[in-house]
């Protein structure tokens with residue numbers, strides 16, 4: 475899907491793993507609207523909690539815990555109610571099935587809208603068959619005068635937030651999965667390369683570009699290579715791909731490649747380039763099966779040299795020339811801010827003199843090729 479949130483590139487070195495939001499979350503008053511009852515019978519154990527009096531902030535009830543099996547169907551009963559006056563509100567429950575420390579919108583298992591006194595709200599849900607084994611949390615939230623969907627990290631005057639413990643069993647054992655973050659990448663040792671995977675379990679989002687779980691590959695270019703082509707064409711979901719150096723500089727990226735649907739493909743130049751991460755994720759929260767293929771072009775292969783898009787001189791102190799037209803080429807700052815587009819079908823020369831010295835990206839109209847340009851003055 476063509477809707478880049480390039481500013482998110484800046485998040486590359488932010489905290490990789492989030493804790494559950496508990497500070498400045500939930501009600502600031504103990505009065506009125508409050509969850510009155512939470513009941514669930516697990517594969518083993520059960521929770522039978524009754525609320526009131528009201529509590530300010532998040533109630534950590536994670537020592538109250540049930541075991542749930544991946545693929546199993548369960549019933550959660552919640553009575554959204556009050557410890558005082560009766561006022562209209564809404565309620566919502568999430569289970570952090572993917573254990574990423576967030577109660578994500580896709581992890582909502584039920585909602586309520588009404589005015590106490592209300593009857594018990596039954597919430598039937600199925601634990602995803604590919605849920606990973608281990609401990610996680612369930613958050614129950616009620617917000618007086620709120621609207622759905624609720625922000626699980628929101629703060630407000632009246633209501634409840636309570637976190638319970640959940641232990642997932644019979645699911646996927648993620649021990650030994652590699653590639654979840656830059657500290658444990660999947661190593662690309664040879665070309666051509668192919669790797670098939672599913673990012674919908676065992677992988678978490680490390681705040682790269684989109685909230686979708688991302689998978690890191692690490693590749694050391696061989697001096698005999700001059701470029702590498704990377705493709706996710708054929709993936710089961712809307713993908714996004716980035717190439718980033720060890721300092722977090724974005725070398726190339728692609729959302730939707732030509733003749734590749736909403737899947738991604740790109741080519742990046744390896745001459746003078748050290749190790750890079752190739753990061754695979756979904757657009758938005760999209761996830762599923764993919765095959766990453768990598769192939770290299772080698773120095774001295776004239777056919778490829780000629781057909782490849784190149785700019786010169788680079789670095790430049792003014793204009794650059796392209797060796798071939800690439801449609802409406804787009805110029806970006808390194809932080810992803812779009813600066814302008816140039817019709818390379820009309821002119822193969824682009825004047826960069828209006829721009830400040832620094833590094834820029836020039837991307838082809840089809841988004842498949844990105845060249846980094848250094849402007850010196």
Ligand SMILES: [Ca+2]
Pocket residue numbers: 569570571572573574575576577578581
């Ligand atoms: Ca989650």
Ligand SMILES: [Ca+2]
Pocket residue numbers: 653654655677678679680687688689690
């Ligand atoms: Ca990840």
Ligand SMILES: [Ca+2]
Pocket residue numbers: 679680681682683684685686687688755756
């Ligand atoms: Ca991501």
Ligand SMILES: [Ca+2]
Pocket residue numbers: 475712713714728729730736737738757
């Ligand atoms: Ca895409």
